[in-house]
Amino acid sequence: MSRIKATVTIRDVAEAAGVSISTVSRVLNNKVDVAPETSRNVQTVIEKLGYTSSLAARSLRSRKTNVIGLVLFDIVDPFSVQVLRGIDRAIRELDYDLIVYTSGVFRAKQISDRERRNVSLLDSSITDGIIIVAPSADTFQTVSPIVVIDPNHENPDYPAVIAQNCEAALTAMKYLTSLGHQRIGFIGGRPELQSAIQRMQGYRDGLCQAGLPFDPDLVQVGDYYKETGYLCAQRLIKLPDPPTAIFAANDQSAFGVYQAAQEAGLRIPGDLSVVGFDNIPESAFVTPALTTVDQSIEQMGFLATGLLVRLLSDEELENRIYTIPTHLVVRESCAPIHKL
Amino acid sequence: MSRIKATVTIRDVAEAAGVSISTVSRVLNNKVDVAPETSRNVQTVIEKLGYTSSLAARSLRSRKTNVIGLVLFDIVDPFSVQVLRGIDRAIRELDYDLIVYTSGVFRAKQISDRERRNVSLLDSSITDGIIIVAPSADTFQTVSPIVVIDPNHENPDYPAVIAQNCEAALTAMKYLTSLGHQRIGFIGGRPELQSAIQRMQGYRDGLCQAGLPFDPDLVQVGDYYKETGYLCAQRLIKLPDPPTAIFAANDQSAFGVYQAAQEAGLRIPGDLSVVGFDNIPESAFVTPALTTVDQSIEQMGFLATGLLVRLLSDEELENRIYTIPTHLVVRESCAPIHKL
């Protein structure tokens, strides 16, 4: 019923089965050259003793664990959860296990150091390869392959999965300008990420194509979190000549805008139009439902896992960057600008 | 820029610093008896080489990793995500890291074997202690402490965190009967879990206290997933004398009821009242908003982490079972039964 005190090691199995340790190891790893009877016997003993080989010892020795590591900046973030969903789906079809690694330090100053530490902790320890989501750090020391989702702007050397950010942001801007908006605020994402940079670029391109001037006052630097989005939105709203629409670099920032708008007595979309980015599930539930860019986050996780597994099989990847298509999901958070 | 080929080991550090391996080890573990200057020197080299000690080797040798393991039946389940939230919050305040373990086999027949395997993989390998959520298996072989969230009905030997299920279910039933409902269907949860058993008990108690007969036809065995909830609801709805209300053992099952009701052309709450259990975030967003029992899932994760850490410090726990209070959250999915 309760837990058994001692760990069962390969040695215990060997003794109980009356064979050598290496024979047990051979059975464990399905090597050839084991007498069927011996094998069966060992299996039985393993079963009876409830033996499981130590991941630590195994990986220390053999550098092959069949475990994929995932390093997340924030495990409970909706974006992470969606990524996880995709990875989980991919993993189920494969002979790999998944270990998700997170750490106590959260949004700390030294987050990239922490990230590096996490990565090297997994690497060459218990993991065959690692997926890193939205890294703050630009480089990692690893022996094993890495695939990055939403890469840092500095690391073109790891295979990466990223959404078609710039184009999507441009589409969103075109939508807003087609509605007549001329003063459009922008709340950016984590500046070290390519996604944030590209979305910002799309914002500027959109302005440009509509013949609208770029006003630095209308641009706020966010970090993809709601709280910061809220703060940014407050600043935007308080401007002498406030925007009639805000394009937030992700949905959570957009939710921050919702909050700021409500507190300022601004109705969405009547007084203020809002567009987000990500299309996390919550964006459909919120009132009014958020118009946003869908970037198939789940798909990004799925794809990244597949790429990593190919890398683990020593396959060459044809690309360095894998771009995921995006599309605008129009819901109820935008309205034509009202005539004066 | 890119990844460096070789792993940096303690030996590399020792050589580069011109000291022995043991000295480096001592510095690593903040042992006394190291000359300040030596220590500083070694630190510098560690920094420069970007050395991180191998989790695998460390745990193999010393049995103390400062890593807590979490084994989940389904990492993307909303319940799990909420638990994760609580654990994450707790972890941040502690000097522990968190590893979440999941595996490719999903809702497999041998799920409990898989679970056991996962647990012993973490145990005595890379983890100081383990939190298990809603286990299918009733026993685990471990050297290190275990804390269970939503325990199996068979394992009273691990410290466990569980909601006040029976009372809460009774409250929900009272609410339904007070609305005049007499034929109330029940969709159960995973039968091996205490939570499911207790909720079922609350259902029966509720019937009893209202002087209503227990009709086996009105009880369906679910598994806490939406798809199954949907199937169960279909069966309930097709009954010759169908229920006017359904109490689902968790919110996801309730969402399955929503789907079945919609397909059958039944309006909620007009034609069918629905009560859920869990109060996952989605339940507030759904239309009509779901009346459900809040069981502070996040709190369960937080508490469990605290308990585990105390166990790791060799503290004695005063209780075996920690019960989390619950309360009914009335929203819009229930209506008084209409008079004929």
Place this chain on the structure above:
DNA sequence: CTGTTAGCGCCTTCAC
């Protein structure tokens, strides 16, 4: 087909 031997990277006595 199976046993013996030698480490993987690290921590822990035990000497010096």
Place this chain on the structure above:
DNA sequence: GTGAAGGCGCTAACAG
């Protein structure tokens, strides 16, 4: 205050 040696549990040659 520091180094040398042994071994944690396991796999990978090498013998036999």
